[in-house]
Amino acid sequence: MTVLLLFLAAVPSILYERWESAYFPDDNIMSVIFHNPIEPVEENWVTYRYDREDNWKSTDVSGIEYLGQTDPRWSSLMIGDYTAGHSGCSPSVGAMLVNRLRDLDLTPYDIGMKFYEWKYMNVGREGTSPKVWKRLAQEYDLRYVNHLSEEGLIQALQSGWIVVMSVQGPPFTRVSTADNWISHTILVYGLNDGGYTNVIDSYSLYNTRAFNVSELYEMRVKLFEASNTGAVHAFAP
Numbered sequence: 001m002t003v004l005l006l007f008l009a010a011v012p013s014i015l016y017e018r019w020e021s022a023y024f025p026d027d028n029i030m031s032v033i034f035h036n037p038i039e040p041v042e043e044n045w046v047t048y049r050y051d052r053e054d055n056w057k058s059t060d061v062s063g064i065e066y067l068g069q070t071d072p073r074w075s076s077l078m079i080g081d082y083t084a085g086h087s088g089c090s091p092s093v094g095a096m097l098v099n100r101l102r103d104l105d106l107t108p109y110d111i112g113m114k115f116y117e118w119k120y121m122n123v124g125r126e127g128t129s130p131k132v133w134k135r136l137a138q139e140y141d142l143r144y145v146n147h148l149s150e151e152g153l154i155q156a157l158q159s160g161w162i163v164v165m166s167v168q169g170p171p172f173t174r175v176s177t178a179d180n181w182i183s184h185t186i187l188v189y190g191l192n193d194g195g196y197t198n199v200i201d202s203y204s205l206y207n208t209r210a211f212n213v214s215e216l217y218e219m220r221v222k223l224f225e226a227s228n229t230g231a232v233h234a235f236a237p
Contacts (some may be wrong), residue, residue, distance in 0.1 A: 001196065013058055038234070039236075040158030041159060041161060043160070044108050045061060045063045045100070046059065046062075046160035047059070047060040047062070051089075052110040056203075058190070058191065058192040058193060059157060059158050059160050059192075060199070061100075061162065061189040061190045061193050063100055064096055066096070066163075067092050067099075068205075069084060069089055069091075069108055069202045069203055070085045073107070074088075074108055074109040077109045079122050080116050080123065080228050081122060082086055083124045084112055085125045087112075088097075089184055089203055090115065090127075090128035090185040091108045091109070092110075093108055093186065093187045093200075094111040094136055095108050095110065095162065096200060097136075098140050098142075099236045101235060111136075114136075114139070120135065125235065127186070130236055131229050132233075133146065143161075143235065144178055145158040145233070146233045147230035147232070148230070148233070148234060150213075152234075153188075153193065153232055153234075156221045157188065157189065157191035157197055157213065159236075160236070161234040162234070162236070163187070163232060163234045163235075164185060164187060164188070165185070165188055165219075165231060165233075165235045166183045166184070166220060166224055166231040166232075167216070167231075168182055168183045168185055168219065169219055171207055172204075174202065179186040184201075187202075188200075191226055192207050192225035195212050195214060197210065197216065198209065217232070220232055
């Protein structure tokens with residue numbers, strides 16, 4: 001474990017997503033502050049468990065296939081001026097999300113090229129704008145909410161929604177300050193009554209594991225919340 005942690009700490013920050021508002025179009029995407037109950041996902045790949053008093057115990061989401069951005073099948077392919085391996089956390093997450101919700105078989109490169117064509121990825125600088133998530137939801141006719149509070153995140157996970165989060169700081173990135181744009185994109189799904197959720201990290205198998213949901217929420221990129229995009233996005237079919 002020590003070796004793994006040392007390796008992660010040594011990874012150049014260029015491998016993580018960098019986003020600056022000056023390099024992406026302002027298309028007036030409006031944020032959605034969610035206050036009302038999120039409807040549960042009714043699909044055979046979502047399982048809800050309750051105790052004998054009918055109290056919720058857990059929500060399990062199955063069938064999400066792991067797609068790593070460093071997979072040699074696409075890691076060296078260019079998306080704009082950067083490779084999928086270096087800049088592909090968001091399209092990897094996007095591919096895993098759409099494949100599960102729409103039963104498709106897309107690769108991180110497929111989604112990355114869409115992001116690039118929409119001018120949300122690798123435009124001027126390496127990285128993907130968080131504005132891309134509403135555009136992705138529109139493209140694949142998905143239900144979508146963003147700017148989720150911690151309460152909203154817990155509610156979405158309980159209801160079987162799949163969440164995309166922009167995070168920063170260890171163990172996901174080396175740098176974490178209130179005024180930087182260095183971030184990494186992860187997929188989050190499922191929840192149990194102990195407060196743990198599942199994370200898929202397209203760059204790190206070590207980080208593909210259970211996290212305490214409250215601790216994970218504190219790792220969100222708070223700077224994105226002031227830029228009309230938010231750092232926590234939830235999707236359902």
